Amino acid sequence: MIGLGLIGGSVLRAASAAGRTAWGATRSTVDVEAAVADGYDATIDVVAALRRAGERDALVVLAVPLPAVDDVLALVGEHAPGCLLTDVTSVKLPVLDAVRRLAPRARYCGGHPMAGTARSGWAAGTPTLFSGAAWVACVEEDTELGAWREVAALALDAGAHVVPLRAAAHDEVVARISHLPHLLAAVLASVGAYGGPLAAALAAGSFADGTRVAGTRPELVRAMTEGNRAALLPVLDEALGKLGAARGSLASTGGLAATIDAGHEGLQRLDKHRTAPRTGVRVDLGAPDARDGLLALGERGGRITGLDGDVLTGEVG
């Protein structure tokens, strides 16, 4: 584990709790000391931790913020060039590009455990942070399915279910369901704050709900939204188009039915997907169409929930 903040520290705890031999490294002395005090194997020497991983054919997990990924990948390329490698960063295409540039021999499969809290650092982590959460494991044309299997096994050990996706599909959907919500919350908080103490006195449920994630640490929100620039721009344009259409309709006819009805129906459609009956599926990683099977499952909102040898079990709506 390279990086022992909220996510990395929680993965280290979860892996250890599942009986794995796991060790971590980070340049944060605070986090190293806290991890060691909690009985974990942690060091400030990132190079030594990577060399040890290379010698033992261990799975290296990058759990550093996106702006630090390049530096750590350069160390991976130098000190553990052929290792099994994954990451827990919230955007996937930029990391895939960086791996191809800086650690091209690594057996890489990108990951994104979709869990978190507003707090950060080792002290904020728990071994159960990923329990019941989705953990995206990326499938590209050149992803080695053996590496994919190791990432899926780690995610399942941590109590998550696994969603196989292309990096591009991941980045597009998180732009919709995570990055756009953060930007709209920021805009709403700004517009609300212009209302001053009176706005504070009258704001209730709709404003509190709509602005909650604007309380997240700005550097975290910047890292994920700016890091997903290519996928976020067209989604932001969709939102601008819809909000502009609402504005135009209100100004011209006075009506907002199209906007409000579409939102209500959209929410119902998503709820329907979520509660649709699911059927069990099996994917054999040794089968020639395994890659297509995984991607078809993920794109339809399905999940992998079990692993026995090379046979994955899961469900899809």
Next chain:
Amino acid sequence: MIGLGLIGGSVLRAASAAGRTAWGATRSTVDVEAAVADGYDATIDVVAALRRAGERDALVVLAVPLPAVDDVLALVGEHAPGCLLTDVTSVKLPVLDAVRRLAPRARYCGGHPMAGTARSGWAAGTPTLFSGAAWVACVEEDTELGAWREVAALALDAGAHVVPLRAAAHDEVVARISHLPHLLAAVLASVGAYGGPLAAALAAGSFADGTRVAGTRPELVRAMTEGNRAALLPVLDEALGKLGAARGSLASTGGLAATIDAGHEGLQRLDKHRTAPRTGVRVDLGAPDARDGLLALGERGGRITGLDGDVLTGEVG
């Protein structure tokens, strides 16, 4: 009480619970039957209820949706022309205009109890719906303070605190903190739904929070947003401007710091207003500057919490 839905039904219950003689009327036979079955004095004969109010100098409370306000006001103007009159509609300038047109002799003071649930109709009401809520009571140049006092007394009896505001100030602030959140939630739900079953599978906290109010009945959202067109348009333009600036900055420099930092700071500023220490205030409705005192209190986010004779007590940050 004219209208016995969620709000009107709850006001009737709260007024009765406070020991007032209260009666209601609505054209909904379902709501009349339910109210009568619960032991309340309710009729389908709106004209008779208004005449009775006129004879007894009772406070008439309009609790019908905005699109029905004109029809009921015409009846008020005909059958209880000089009555004490208030309403519980979520926009205030359009109702004030309608009163001036249709019931110009009424001793009117507009009101807006800022509480609600996603459900509707008599059956959804409770006597404690307004407990701890803000209840705006409007103060215009021509508002008779005796009428204002009656509305404040009703709100306090219902367990609410009273926020004195001009109708225009009310409509502007609810556009910011209630109507814009509903439109942004609708846009976000629409954009999210384009992500299909995969979006449903991966959406978590930020999306759920940001879209929650898109589940509200569309006709209720339309009534409040379309009814507040004049105040909502400039607020919608502010939001479009800020979202467009974020888009431009992401496309050109790749940075979103201005948007994200402003949202985070805005939220903190609002929290600071909300938790600022408050000092007690008194307003004597018989004093010559009472109207200015009330408005200064409301605009600064203050509230009236008690009434003894003509002396109001409250607090302001």
